[in-house]
Amino acid sequence: MNSNSGNDKAFLNRLTSIVEANLGDENFGVSELAQEIGMSRSQLFFRVKSETGKSVSQFIREIRLSKALELLKQSKLTVSEVSYRVGFGSPAYFNKCFHDRFGFPPGEAKNQSDSESDSVQHLEKSNRTKVTIRQPSILIVVSVAIIVVIGSYLGYQTFSKNKSQNELSFAPKSIVVLPLKNLSNNPEIQYLAGGIMEDILTRLSYIDGLIVKSRISSEKIGSENLTAREVAKEMDVEYLLEGSIIPEGEKIRINVQLISAKEDKHVWANHYDKDLNEILPFITEVSSQITNQLKIILSSEEKEQIQKVYTENMEAYRLYLEGRFYYQLRTKKNFKKSIDLYNQALALDSNYCLAYAGLADSYITSTWYGYLPVKTGLPLSKTFALKALKIDRNLAEAHATLGAIATYFEFDWDTAEKELKMALKINPSYARAYKLYSEYMDVIGNKEMARQYIDKAKLLNPSYTNLYSMSFHSYMWNGELDKALEESEKIFDLQKKETNFLLRNFRIRLLQDSIPQAVDLFIKWWSAYNPDEDPAFIEEIYRENGKEGFLRFVAEDYKKEKGIRVELAEFYALIGETDSAIIILKDLASEKGKCASIKYDPFLQDLKKDPRFLALLRNMNMADD
CATH class of the missing domain: 1.10.10.60 (Homeodomain-like)
Incomplete structure (x- = not known):
């Protein structure tokens, strides 16, 4: 040793x-x-x-x-x-x-x-002692041989008889749940159309061995009028669940159908005329029907998750669905509206754990986007996540939120790992938890695991641009710059935002020290924000002052356009202006969540010997000594 x-x-x-x-x-x-x-x-x-x-x-x-x-x-x-x-x-x-x-x-x-x-x-004892074994008698050998032959024959017969059934039961299966099509002119029905199918999707995602593709991807594809076979190819799934919703007097009519995507044929279909008060039983019924049709063998825990009723108050449930709808729109106004709707739901049912989890999500995401100060949003988010788990400790959403808080705001790496692992254990198809766990792995420097988990998230949600952005940064942080450029192209194909594309590739060219190409990309980015101005002076700055003068201009212009961000510190670090970089990082560190990944940031490696940078790492519980 x-x-x-x-x-x-x-x-x-x-x-x-x-x-x-x-x-x-x-x-x-x-x-x-x-x-x-x-x-x-x-x-x-x-x-x-x-x-x-x-x-x-x-x-x-x-x-x-x-x-x-x-x-x-x-x-x-x-x-x-x-x-x-x-x-x-x-x-x-x-x-x-x-x-x-x-x-x-x-x-x-x-x-x-x-x-x-x-x-x-x-x-x-066998390993330590040499054992002498007597030769078995001929009778024993023959008897054993007969037993083996009979056992093998019976086993083969049983296997042949049940092979088809077992293959159906245990073969990996995948499904995408598309939002219900709103066949009415009433926009108020839209939150139900999305919320009902999201609830079904969430219930199915708790099943181990069933790959359930996420709602963000399905909404994008659902709006493109593709055939079932085309959706199957795009999403890489075997089955689709789709349907429609339309009000009829005091009731709503819901049509649902399960389609075998590869064969482009219906496996199961039904329609329901329901009062709003009957929506929850409908959701648990459809979820159970799908598992029956796919011949999935459920554990007792999985059955419980599919049939779980989080509230008996249908109005509270409706308000929760509406809150989720506005949360997904990701604007300051809509975050505020989602919070109001969740609070209304809780006024009707104070033990509604999903509404508490919704509040936790809305507060932490509002804080991340800068709509709320950390000192306001963070404690509220954590309080509501813990309230949700006090009611139901098997709520993956709340565990994932606590994991995100521990990673980006508290720098509590042990808690972050525990909470994110718990979220994935509870819900093995939870794309958000895979993304957050990948981010956590990137922050602590485990690049191999970060790649595994972001790839899993992309598998579950193949059209969600945020996952590809995370994948891009993971490649860049790991020095795989050609792969980062490929990922940047994919993001552009999904997002069609040229300014973001130019800025991503600009940073890669800086890491490659391909300064002429970086200058060209920056000029295109700058021109998009200043269409009426001639960018020729930027080239002149580069010619006369070189890389250092160019990046100094970039830093000042970026600060004016984007404000104080980690990228600004990166630009200063590249030209050796350590004091400016450290001041920016200290400023960001005071608003926790903005600089969690600085330890392994490739742009900041020259700062690693600076005592002030090491002090920042110590404050983040990331110092090596």
């Missing part, structure tokens, strides 16, 4: 001893362990992550669970007594964690562990 391996083992052994010494203290966590070991939380996080692949909280939890298994095997303590002995404040949560870790409930630990211990001891 080399010295590094020995040091690593000694370090982990010391951590384990500290945790075991505080085993009964349920409040002993990451902060307490960091203090005991004499490290910052960030130092401890990165050290444990690099040596075990686990977060610190997971490392602590697994020590608690291993001790629990030992106690259950060797003592007469009850499960509840053991859970408290190893620092779990809730026996129910202990049962869940124990089962997740070992694959069986704690009540069966004694039997399970006895058999496992015998097996392990036998294997270890």
Whole structure:
């Protein structure tokens, strides 16, 4: 063993001893362990992550669970007594964690562990001792051979008989849920058209093994009047769920149909005449029908998610759907309207966890867009996310929001990973959680994992430009500049915004030190904002003052056009104006969320030795020392 391996083992052994010494203290966590070991939380996080692949909280939890298994095997303590002995404040949560870790409930630990211990001891003994085995008799050999032949025949017959059914049950399946077409002239119906199908989509996305394509992509394609086969090719799915909605007197008529996209034929169709009060039963009914038609075998948890009723108050549900509709429009005015609608829903049902999760989303996104100050939006978002989880701890949306807050605003890397992993565990087709987890991985410098998760998000939502923007930045941060340029082209194809395209490619050319091409791209970008002015003077600045003079002009002009952003610090850093870059980063750091990714920003690498930059990293729990 080399010295590094020995040091690593000694370090982990010391951590384990500290945790075991505080085993009964349920409040002993990451902060307490960091203090005991004499490290910052960030130092401890990165050290444990690099040596075990686990977060610190997971490392602590697994020590608690291993001790629990030992106690259950060797003592007469009850499960509840053991859970408290190893620092779990809730026996129910202990049962869940124990089962997740070992694959069986704690009540069966004694039997399970006895058999496992015998097996392990036998294997270890076999490895240490040379064993002499007598030759089996001819009778035994013949008997075993006959049993094997009969067993193989029966197994083959069973397999042949059930092969078709099993293939249908377990083959991977994919579906896109298109928004209902509003066949009326009433725009007020539109939020129902989108909201109903979004609810169905969300329920289906909880099913492990079913790939459910997201609503943002389906809305784009739904507006293009493509055939089912064309949508299947565009979205890379096997099935589509589509339909229409139209008011008829006091009721609404909803037609829905499930289509096999590859064959372009109907698998199932139905129509419903419903009062608004009957919308929720309709949604759970359609969700169940789809799983039946696709022959998907559901776990008890998946059945519960599909049939879950979050509120019995139909008016509260309607207000929630309308709030989601306005939230998706992503403007200051519509964020405010969505908040008002969620609050109205909660006035009717104060235990409506989805409405709390909606408030959390609206507040944190408004803060990210700069519509609310951090000191206002952040605590409100976190409060409402926690309220949602207090009502239903299996709400992926609220866990994802807490993960985003921990990443961008609190720089709490352990919590960020825990919350985002939980969101993905609860909802394995949740594109937003994959995107946020990819961003988290990029921020902490795990480029390989960042790529895996953003690619998964793109698979689930192949037409959402924000995912390609994240992918572009991931390639750029990782030095894969040619791939970043390719991704920039894809964003342009989806978004058709030339100014954004020019600015993205301008930054890539700067990293490639292709200054003449960068100058040309910047002039085109500048001309789009100043169509009545001659940009020839910019070329003159470059000719007379070179790269440094050009980038100084770029920084001043960018500041006037875009305000204080990380890109401004990047421009100053490239020409060695460290003081200006640091001042901008400090300004951004005071408004948390604006500079979480600066540690691995390729434009800022020359700042890494500056004590002021290192101080910023320490404040973000990202310092190496």
